[in-house]
Amino acid sequence: MENIKYGKLVDFVHMLIKQSYSDSDAHSFVDATCGNGFDTLFLCRLAGEKGCVKAFDIQAQAIERTEILLKSNLNFINYELIKDSHEYIGNHLSDKIDAAIFNLGYLPFSDKTVTTKGDTTVKAIMNLLPHLKDDGRIFITTYITHDTGYEIKNICEFLNSLDNSVYNVLHINLINKNNTPPELFIIEKNA
Numbered sequence: 554m555e556n557i558k559y560g561k562l563v564d565f566v567h568m569l570i571k572q573s574y575s576d577s578d579a580h581s582f583v584d585a586t587c588g589n590g591f592d593t594l595f596l597c598r599l600a601g602e603k604g605c606v607k608a609f610d611i612q613a614q615a616i617e618r619t620e621i622l623l624k625s626n627l628n629f630i631n632y633e634l635i636k637d638s639h640e641y642i643g644n645h646l647s648d649k650i651d652a653a654i655f656n657l658g659y660l661p662f663s664d665k666t667v668t669t670k671g672d673t674t675v676k677a678i679m680n681l682l683p684h685l686k687d688d689g690r691i692f693i694t695t696y697i698t699h700d701t702g703y704e705i706k707n708i709c710e711f712l713n714s715l716d717n718s719v720y721n722v723l724h725i726n727l728i729n730k731n732n733t734p735p736e737l738f739i740i741e742k743n744a
């Protein structure tokens with residue numbers, strides 16, 4: 554496995570997912586905010602040809618960018634790109650999933666006023682939890698900058714309320730960095 558920097562949270566999340574879900578070639582994943590498609594591409598590669606990735610975004614531009622990236626890097630189609638808010642994620646899932654990534658905030662190189670929001674993100678997480686397999690996990694990378702921390706506060710409050718006999722919730726911070734570094738939350742089933 555490549556030697557990535559744990560402090561780069563996006564790479565850290567990919568490393569954890571790769572380590573936990575490399576055992577089969579038919580995994581089922583969700584990218585709750587596909588954006589430029591980098592997380593979706595990672596998940597599609599790991600899911601394998603027989604697996605399945607459902608990727609969501611509210612912006613047509615994000616869906617288009619993701620589709621271009623996937624088409625030019627994969628020689629199979631194991632994905633569905635869904636232009637809908639992730640709060641309605643439950644309407645699009647029939648089977649249980651292994652893992653989901655939320656990479657919050659705004660679409661880089663685009664309109665920075667279109668961002669994820671605490672209330673809809675919490676609804677999305679709530680609606681996703683019943684779809685997790687017993688070894689399922691949700692990885693949520695959050696940023697303070699787009700709304701001065703309101704979304705993180707909403708997420709923290711909700712995650713604190715989760716039953717600890719059913720879920721483990723981790724909160725990972727880079728404690729020696731200036732300029733409001735991202736924070737990572739991981740929810741895993743405690744089954």
Ligand SMILES: C[S@@+](CC[C@H](N)C(=O)[O-])C[C@H]1O[C@@H](n2cnc3c(N)ncnc32)[C@H](O)[C@@H]1O
Pocket residue numbers: 585586587588589590591592593609610611612615637638639640656657658659660661667668669670673
């Ligand atoms: C930081 S970007 C995601 C980066 C992406 N995972 C990647 O690898 O490039 C955040 C994305 O969340 C999307 N977004 C905002 N609100 C959303 C919602 N309610 N449902 C789904 N996507 C949303 C934005 O349009 C934006 O593209």
